[in-house]
Amino acid sequence: MxxxxxxxxxxxxxxxxxxxxxxxxxxxxxxxxxxxxxxxxxxxxxxxxxxxxxxxxxxxxxxxxxxxxxxxxxxxxxxxxxxxxxxxxxxxxxxxxxxxxHPSPRPGTPRTTGARRLVFGNQKGGVGKTAVSAGVAQALAETGQKVLLIDFDPQGHLTKQLGHERLEIDSVSLAKHMLDENKNRELKDLFVPIKGGDFEERLWLLPSCKDAFLLDAKLATTRAVRIKETALERVMEAVEQDFDFIVIDCPPSLGYAMDTALYYGRTREGEEPGQSGIVIPVQAEDTSGDAYDMLAEQMDDMCDDLDVTIETLGFVVNLYDARNGYIATSSLQSWQSMDEPVLGIVPELKEQREAVRRKEPLLAYEPECEQAQVLRAIARRIKG
Missing domain, CATH: 1.10.1220 (Arc Repressor Mutant)
Known part of the structure; x- marks a missing residue:
């Protein structure tokens, strides 16, 4: 780059x-x-x-x-x-x-379909879903949008990278809300403001919980969730109007939890195309393509079974380094030849790793670095 x-x-x-x-x-x-x-x-x-x-x-x-x-x-x-x-x-x-x-063109027409929902997912781990979803959320919040960033991965990398601790296994959590085990605590009580940078006061985190590993198994067996795919949407309905965007960092999994996230990101009745959907972080190598094929098959099955539309908003080619030669450049060309757009190419540079080590948001730690600029460009394309 x-x-x-x-x-x-x-x-x-x-x-x-x-x-x-x-x-x-x-x-x-x-x-x-x-x-x-x-x-x-x-x-x-x-x-x-x-x-x-x-x-x-x-x-x-x-x-x-x-x-x-x-x-x-x-x-x-x-x-x-x-x-x-x-x-x-x-x-x-x-x-x-x-x-x-250049006065502000606001106010716009209020949405009637809740916050726009961006699901960041890929069955393959290590492609940078956490870094990309966090960076795009920060960039959206910089533009004046109110954004909720959900750590939906049991491993809790997003929570830890932003300097917070995962919720304890006996604590109220998103998973417990989805399973109707919330002990009458409101979901918004769990939101943590993310400080620093030009997004401050407009970006919140819903942390991961140590019990999230049990979510797939409990969704498969519990009677409390009548239609499993709606579990996440039922919980988020009460807070959606408080936000412009809800960004979900998904686990590298194709289980029930991923189904709930995909269903939540579907195009709702009355919602214009391209407002919500899935963003797929990938790398310029072959295993990302294999993982995408499995995710695409899962999405197609859900759309057919439930008669819904889940839009692929685009790919983000992450950790790109042209010095890796033919493997990287030819793989990048393959992603660029897909029907869905490549929203951005995020370079492999030290600033993101440094921000993770310091447990700081990238756009607060190095707001003018090349990675930050690319993430802002991705956010602009998504926002439209």
Whole structure:
């Protein structure tokens, strides 16, 4: 993978901006379906042509990086010097000017089918479902969406990677709610806010529980769940209207729990196509293809048996490294030739591993790294 822009036509620039402006920029750029660097480019170009602009409060500024056409930042500095303001103040004024020129297109039409539901699944383990689902959830929350991220994998990697502990086996959990063993505790009491980054106050985690390993067996035998496929949906119905997106990190399994997640992600009556469905993280190697074949067969059987539609929103090719040669490049071409789109290609870089080691969200730990930029692009494509 290469950088988002080559050094021939773009250069990386860094400025210090207040948190509220950075957050507003990310939300507004998403609402206008434009890249942040393009919004900043337009703002800087327009600001340079202005006679003057009101000052912007830049106190408490934090590092903000983006890519501008080569030479534009130098023009910004020249214009800032002529107006006797700092480069950071000039950048802040330019972004403020773009924001004021591009008011929010909200409010939109309220949904009548609940939150959009994104199921991240693949029968093969180790493809990066957890990293991709977490990154996309963070990116969606950056754009102003309220997002619930569900750790549906008994192994609890998502919960632990975000710095939290799995719920104890005797605690109330999502699994117990699905089995009507919730002891009159509300599901929303289990939600944990994920802090850090520009998604703070808009992203929550529903942690995994140590009893989730028992879910498949109990779903197969319990009488409390009359129609097994609806178990997850029945539980989530009470909280859906509190969120714009519900993102589910699924286990590497084809059991009953996966059935409930697939059914939950189906296209509901009255819901437009492409709003909910499954996103399939894969790697550029052959075993991911074998695993996908098994998952596709399971989805086809469910659609036929229950007369529902489960949309494959697309693939995410994760941990891609072209230096692996023919195996990687030819496999990537195979994914790109599928009927469903490749939503993004996430490179194999150290930042994600470092974030996991530090138990921090990637978009808080290294918000401007190449992996973060790709995950934001994936979120934009999903959001539409």
């Amino acid at each position: 290469t950088a988002p822009y080559s050094s021939d036509d773009r250069e990386k620039v860094v400025a210090k901006l207040p948190t509220d402006i950075r957050r507003e920029l990310k939300v507004r750029a998403a609402e206008w379906t434009t890249d942040i660097q393009d919004a900043v480019t337009e703002g800087v170009t327009s600001w340079i042509a202005l006679d003057s602009h009101p000052a912007v409060d830049t106190s408490g500024g934090m590092s903000f990086a983006t890519y501008l056409p080569t030479g534009l930042y130098e023009q910004l500095k020249v214009a800032s010097k002529a107006r006797k303001v700092s480069y950071n103040q000039g950048m802040a004024q330019a972004i403020r000017h773009w924001l004021d020129s």
